[in-house]
Amino acid sequence: MKKYGFGVDIGGTTCKIGLFETTGDLAEKWEIPTDTSEEGKNILSDIAASLRGKMAERNIGKDEVEGIGIGLPGPVQPDGSVLLCVNLGWKEKNIPKEMGDLMDGIQVKAENDANVAALGEMWQGGGKGCKSIVMVTLGTGVGGGIIVDGKIVSGAHGAGGEIGHITVNPHESVPCNCGRKGCLEQYCSATGIARLAQEALAQDHEVSVLDKAAGISAKTVFDAYKEQDKLAGQIVEKFARILGKGLSNIACVADPEVFVIGGGVSKAGEVLIQAVNQYYREAAFPSCVHTRFALASLGNDAGMYGCVKLVLE
Amino acid sequence: MKKYGFGVDIGGTTCKIGLFETTGDLAEKWEIPTDTSEEGKNILSDIAASLRGKMAERNIGKDEVEGIGIGLPGPVQPDGSVLLCVNLGWKEKNIPKEMGDLMDGIQVKAENDANVAALGEMWQGGGKGCKSIVMVTLGTGVGGGIIVDGKIVSGAHGAGGEIGHITVNPHESVPCNCGRKGCLEQYCSATGIARLAQEALAQDHEVSVLDKAAGISAKTVFDAYKEQDKLAGQIVEKFARILGKGLSNIACVADPEVFVIGGGVSKAGEVLIQAVNQYYREAAFPSCVHTRFALASLGNDAGMYGCVKLVLE
Known part of the structure; x- marks a missing residue:
C-alpha cells in the first residue's frame, strides 16, 4: 500500500x-x-x-x-x-x-x-471496527447507505440503501418527492419532523414552547424535547416510532452490526438515538434486538x- | 479449479x-x-x-x-x-x-x-446470469436469502434475508411464530394463504368452489384462482398485494436484479408471479419498477x- x-x-x-x-x-x-x-x-x-x-x-x-x-x-x-x-x-x-x-x-x-x-462512517466514524453497517442520513430528505462485509451495496439500479423511500404509512394522502405516498422520508427527515410538528400544533394540545417559536424546524422540536416539553415529546415519539419500526424491517434484510445515524437532524444527539432505539427494540426480530445504534461522527x-x-x- | x-x-x-x-x-x-x-x-x-x-x-x-x-x-x-x-x-x-x-x-x-x-438459484436456477438476487421461499413459513455481488448476505446476527419477518400489518392481533405480530409470513406462507382463505370464507361471499373444498390449502386457493373463482381471486389479490408491497420495500434496501420466488406455494407458477409483480410495480420506488421476477427452478x-x-x- x-x-x-x-x-x-x-x-x-x-x-x-x-x-x-x-x-x-x-x-x-x-x-x-x-x-x-x-x-x-x-x-x-x-x-x-x-x-x-x-x-x-x-x-x-x-x-x-x-x-x-x-x-x-x-x-x-x-x-x-x-x-x-x-x-x-x-x-x-x-x-x-x-x-x-x-x-x-x-x-x-x-x-x-x-x-x-x-x-466513511464504517471506516473511521460511528461504525468504526464494523464491517456491516446501515447508515441513515436524516437531512432535508432521508438518505441511506448499506455496507456489507466492508463493501457498498449499490444495488442493481442504484437504489441500494434508498431507505428513505420505504413505505411506512399506506394511509398517507400527501405525496413524497418520489411521487409515491407514505415514504419514511415524509416523517423522519428534517422537513418531515417539521411537518409532524405543524400537524401536532394544529390539534388541541397543552401549552408548548413550540406555540411561540418563530419557525418550527427539527432543531426547535428536539430543543423543546430536551426541555421536557410535552408536545415536543409527542412529536419525537411519533418520529422515533416510525423510524425505529422502519429500521427493524431493514434489520430483517441487511442485519447490520450497527445503525449509524447522521445528517443535520442527528445533531440532536444521544436523545435521538435513545428514542429511536427504544422503538426499534420493541419492533425488532428477536435475533436483531441488540443491534447497536451510533451517531455518525465524521459530519460533512x-x-x-x-x-x-x-x-x- | x-x-x-x-x-x-x-x-x-x-x-x-x-x-x-x-x-x-x-x-x-x-x-x-x-x-x-x-x-x-x-x-x-x-x-x-x-x-x-x-x-x-x-x-x-x-x-x-x-x-x-x-x-x-x-x-x-x-x-x-x-x-x-x-x-x-x-x-x-x-x-x-x-x-x-x-x-x-x-x-x-x-x-x-x-x-x-x-x-444455488443465483448460480444455476431462476437467477442464473445475475449476481444480485433476493430469493423468497414461500413454504410453511416465508424464508429468504439475499445475494449481493455473488455473495450471501448472512447478516451480523444470522438474520440477513429473514424477510418473512418484515412487519407488513401493524394492526394484526394474532401473533407470528416469532412472537411479534403482522409479519409477512403470516399472510404469504402456505399457512398464511390458508388463513386468508378461512377469513374470506367466514365472510359473506358469492358461491365459490372453495365452499365445498375438503381442506383449504394454498394449492386449493390457486387452483380455484386459475378457474376464475371470484373468492379465490380476492384471496390471491390480498396475498399478492401484501407480498408485492413488502418486496417493494426490500428493493429500497437490497435493490436486486431479480426476485426469485420458490417454495411449495410457488408451484402455482406464472400466475403467482404475475399477480405479485403487478402489486410490486404499483408500489415500487421508480428506479426499481422494472426489477424482474422469476420462479425458482431448482426445487429441493x-x-x-x-x-x-x-x-x-
Missing part, C-alpha cells in the same frame, strides 16, 4: 477534498468551488489542478499515491461512470477514465455520495473518508 | 448430496438419512463415509475435489461453525474443521440452508447447488 490517497466529495456547489494517509489519518482537507457552467466540463480538470498543486506543495510523487476516490451526487454505474448527473450538469461520463487521464494514470474510483458517506467529511477508502481495497 | 465439488444439504430427516462438476453440472445426486440420535454425533461421519464411497466408486481422487459445501438448518457463524443447531441435535461444533479432518483436509465451507438455496436441489457454489469462490 502506498502512503497517500485522495478523497474528493463533489457536491453541487463545492468539492471537498481530503489528502489522507492510507492508514486512515486525514493529513489535510480543503474545498474548491464546483463549476457547473458549460455542462460541468471544468469540474474534473479543476480538481486535477488542485490535487497536482497539493502534490507539488508537499512534494508527493505520483508513485506515492494509492488512488483517488470520488463521490458524486447521483447514481453511479458499477464501473464508476455516470449516465446523467443533473446536479453537476453532466451527461454520459466515464469518471475513472477521464480523471485517470488527467492524473497520469493514478487509479480512480467513483461512487454515489450517500454510499461513500456510509463507507464522511464522504471524503469513504472516497479514499474506495481506492484502498 | 479442480474438476469436482460436493454439495451437502443437511436436513432434519435426510441429507441431500450432490456430486458436481465445477462447471455447474450435477453429475449425480443421492440421499442418506440424517441420524439425529446421540446429539447428531454420527451425521458428519455418515456423510464422510458416503462421499468416500462415491469417490471410490467413481475413482475420483482427493486432489480432484475442489471442496465440500454444507448447508445447515439453523444459524451458521461466519467461520462455518454453529453454536446450536436444534434440528440436528448439535451444540457448539466447528463444521469445516471436523468435516475437513474426516475428509483428509479437503476444503469445507458451511452456511445456512436458506442462504445456500438462494446462492437448490441448497445442494448453493453448497457446492460456496466452495468455488
Whole structure:
C-alpha cells in the first residue's frame, strides 16, 4: 500500500477534498468551488489542478499515491461512470477514465455520495471496527447507505440503501418527492419532523414552547424535547416510532452490526438515538434486538473518508 | 479449479448430496438419512463415509475435489461453525474443521440452508446470469436469502434475508411464530394463504368452489384462482398485494436484479408471479419498477447447488 490517497466529495456547489494517509489519518482537507457552467466540463480538470498543486506543495510523487476516490451526487454505474448527473450538469461520463487521464494514470474510483458517506462512517466514524453497517442520513430528505462485509451495496439500479423511500404509512394522502405516498422520508427527515410538528400544533394540545417559536424546524422540536416539553415529546415519539419500526424491517434484510445515524437532524444527539432505539427494540426480530445504534461522527467529511477508502481495497 | 465439488444439504430427516462438476453440472445426486440420535454425533461421519464411497466408486481422487459445501438448518457463524443447531441435535461444533479432518483436509465451507438455496438459484436456477438476487421461499413459513455481488448476505446476527419477518400489518392481533405480530409470513406462507382463505370464507361471499373444498390449502386457493373463482381471486389479490408491497420495500434496501420466488406455494407458477409483480410495480420506488421476477427452478436441489457454489469462490 502506498502512503497517500485522495478523497474528493463533489457536491453541487463545492468539492471537498481530503489528502489522507492510507492508514486512515486525514493529513489535510480543503474545498474548491464546483463549476457547473458549460455542462460541468471544468469540474474534473479543476480538481486535477488542485490535487497536482497539493502534490507539488508537499512534494508527493505520483508513485506515492494509492488512488483517488470520488463521490458524486447521483447514481453511479458499477464501473464508476455516470449516465446523467443533473446536479453537476453532466451527461454520459466515464469518471475513472477521464480523471485517470488527467492524473497520469493514478487509479480512480467513483461512487454515489450517500454510499461513500456510509463507507466513511464504517471506516473511521460511528461504525468504526464494523464491517456491516446501515447508515441513515436524516437531512432535508432521508438518505441511506448499506455496507456489507466492508463493501457498498449499490444495488442493481442504484437504489441500494434508498431507505428513505420505504413505505411506512399506506394511509398517507400527501405525496413524497418520489411521487409515491407514505415514504419514511415524509416523517423522519428534517422537513418531515417539521411537518409532524405543524400537524401536532394544529390539534388541541397543552401549552408548548413550540406555540411561540418563530419557525418550527427539527432543531426547535428536539430543543423543546430536551426541555421536557410535552408536545415536543409527542412529536419525537411519533418520529422515533416510525423510524425505529422502519429500521427493524431493514434489520430483517441487511442485519447490520450497527445503525449509524447522521445528517443535520442527528445533531440532536444521544436523545435521538435513545428514542429511536427504544422503538426499534420493541419492533425488532428477536435475533436483531441488540443491534447497536451510533451517531455518525465524521459530519460533512464522511464522504471524503469513504472516497479514499474506495481506492484502498 | 479442480474438476469436482460436493454439495451437502443437511436436513432434519435426510441429507441431500450432490456430486458436481465445477462447471455447474450435477453429475449425480443421492440421499442418506440424517441420524439425529446421540446429539447428531454420527451425521458428519455418515456423510464422510458416503462421499468416500462415491469417490471410490467413481475413482475420483482427493486432489480432484475442489471442496465440500454444507448447508445447515439453523444459524451458521461466519467461520462455518454453529453454536446450536436444534434440528440436528448439535451444540457448539466447528463444521469445516471436523468435516475437513474426516475428509483428509479437503476444503469445507458451511452456511445456512436458506442462504445456500438462494446462492444455488443465483448460480444455476431462476437467477442464473445475475449476481444480485433476493430469493423468497414461500413454504410453511416465508424464508429468504439475499445475494449481493455473488455473495450471501448472512447478516451480523444470522438474520440477513429473514424477510418473512418484515412487519407488513401493524394492526394484526394474532401473533407470528416469532412472537411479534403482522409479519409477512403470516399472510404469504402456505399457512398464511390458508388463513386468508378461512377469513374470506367466514365472510359473506358469492358461491365459490372453495365452499365445498375438503381442506383449504394454498394449492386449493390457486387452483380455484386459475378457474376464475371470484373468492379465490380476492384471496390471491390480498396475498399478492401484501407480498408485492413488502418486496417493494426490500428493493429500497437490497435493490436486486431479480426476485426469485420458490417454495411449495410457488408451484402455482406464472400466475403467482404475475399477480405479485403487478402489486410490486404499483408500489415500487421508480428506479426499481422494472426489477424482474422469476420462479425458482431448482426445487429441493437448490441448497445442494448453493453448497457446492460456496466452495468455488
